[in-house]
Amino acid sequence: MRHRWLLIGVCGWVLFFLIFGSRFFSLSRRALDVYVGKPETQSWTPSTTKDVKSHTALEWGKRTPAPGNQPSGGPSPADPSEWQSVVMQRLELLRSFCSNSSLRNLTHTPLSKFILDRIFVCDKHKILFCQTPKVGNTQWKKVLIVLNGAFPTVKEIPENVVHDHEKNGLPRLSSFSASERTHRLSTYFKFFIVRDPFERLISAFKDKFLQNPRFEPWYKHDIAPAIIRKYRKGRSSDGAPGLRFEDFVRYLGDPAHQRLDRQFGDHIIHWVTYVELCAPCDIDYDVVGHHETLEHDAPYVLRAAGIDRLVSYPAIPPGITHYNRTKVERYFLGISKRDVRRLYARFLGDFILFGYERPGFLLD
Ligand SMILES: *[C@@H]1O[C@H](CO)[C@@H](O)[C@H](O)[C@H]1NC(C)=O
Ligand SMILES: *[C@@H]1O[C@H](CO)[C@@H](O)[C@H](O)[C@H]1NC(C)=O
Ligand SMILES: *[C@@H]1O[C@H](CO)[C@@H](O)[C@H](O)[C@H]1NC(C)=O
DSSP states (O other), X not given: OHHHHHHHHHHHHHHHIIIIIHHXXXXXXXXXXXSOOOOTTTTOOTTOOOOSTHHHHTSXXXXXXXXXXXXXXXXXXXOHHHHXXXXXXXXXXXXXXXXXXXXXXXXXXXXOHHHHHHEEEETTTTEEEEOOSSSSHHHHHHHHXXXXXXXXXXXXXXXXXXXXXXXXXXXXXXXXXXXXXXXXXHXXXXXXXXXXXXXXXXXXXXXXXXXXXXXXXXXXXXXXXXXXXXXXXXXXXXXXXXXXXXXXXXXXXXXXXXXXXXXXXXXXXXXXXXXXXXXXXXXXXXXEXXXXXXXXXXXHXXXXXXXXXXXOOOOOOTTTTSOOHHHHHHHHTTOOHHHHHHHHHHHHHHHHHTTOOOOHHXXX
8 A cells, every 4th residue: 555655656756847847947948048939830831942950950949939929028020921011112112212213323332342241141041141230230140150050059159250250151242153143142032131321320330439349449549530530620629539420420421431431441331331231222132121120020031031940030129129319319419410411412322222211300
C-alpha cells in the first residue's frame, strides 16, 4: 500500500515538472529573446520557394505565441491586405513623380558606386536592402546577416561586427560584377525605409554632432570644424564650440555643398538625400517603408520578402517613430527663412517622392 502511494506521489511530481518546468523554461527563453517568433500557421503559402531549413538554424520562430496573443510591446502586424494598398499607393506616387521630366534633377541619380555601396545583398533569400541611416537600419542589417548565415542568431552578432563589412558576411552590391548586379537588381526583392526629411536631419545632427555614442571622433574633430569655418556667421566673436544646427542647415542648403561633401567621404550618408542614397527612381523598389509607420511596415516587409517565418522585427518602443512637430520647430527656431527654404529646395525630391507634407510652418 505504501509503495503504491509512493509511486503515485513520484509520478505526480514528474508530471508537475514536465508541465510547469518546460513551461517556465520556454517562457524565460522567450523573454530573453529580442525577437519573438511568429505563429507557424500564419501566412504560409505553399507556393513560396524560400529555404525552410534555415528556420531551425535561426532559433527564433520555434516558440510561437498564438495569433493576437503576442507579448505586449511587440508590433501588432496590420492586416496585410490592408497595408498592401498603402504600400501600392506610395509606389504609385513615387512612380508618378519619377516620370515627371521637369523634376528630373530632383528625382534621378546615376547608379554610381556610392549607391551600389549602400545596397546590401542577401543571396540566399534574394533580397536587396538599401541602407538609409537613422531609421532602424542596424536592425535590418542584423536580420540580413543572420539570414546570410554568418551568425546563427541576432544576439550573437557582436556590435562592432554589424557595420564591419569585412566580417559580417553581408556583401554590398558594388562587390559584384556588372552582369551579377543587373541580375540581382531585376529579380530580387528590393526595399528601403524613409522618414520625414527634416526630422531625419535633426536625428543625424544629434547622433553625430551632439551625442556621438559610437565613438566616431571625426564628426566632431574634422567635419564640424570644416562646416563652421565655411558657414558660421561672425565666427570669431562667437564662443560656441560645437557645430550648431544652424551651421549644419546652411551647409546642407548651399547649392555648392558638394565641395565639402567630397572632403567628407562616405560620412555624408547621414545627411545626403534619399534620392542620392538609394536612387528610388532608377531602381524599381518593391517596398519603401516609412519610419513613422514602422509597426506596420516592418512586418509587411518581412512578409513580402518571404522571410516572416524566419525572423520578426524587434519590438518598437511606443511613440519613438512618431513625427514630432514640436521637436522640429524647436530645432529650426531662429534659423532664417532663407536658409530653411534653401534646405527645403535641396530636399524637395525626398518630400514629394515619399509623400511627406511640406513643412509650411517653417517656410511661410
Ligand atoms: C511635373 O511637376 C511640375 C512641378 O511640380 C508640375 O507643375 C507639373 O504639373 C508636373 N507634370 C505632370 C505631368 O505631372
Ligand atoms: C538640371 O541639371 C542640369 C545639369 O546639372 C542643369 O543644366 C539643368 O539646368 C537642371 N535643370 C533644372 C530644371 O533644374
Ligand atoms: C517632442 O519633442 C519635444 C522636444 O524635444 C519633447 O519635449 C516631447 O516630449 C516630444 N514629444 C513626444 C511625444 O515624444
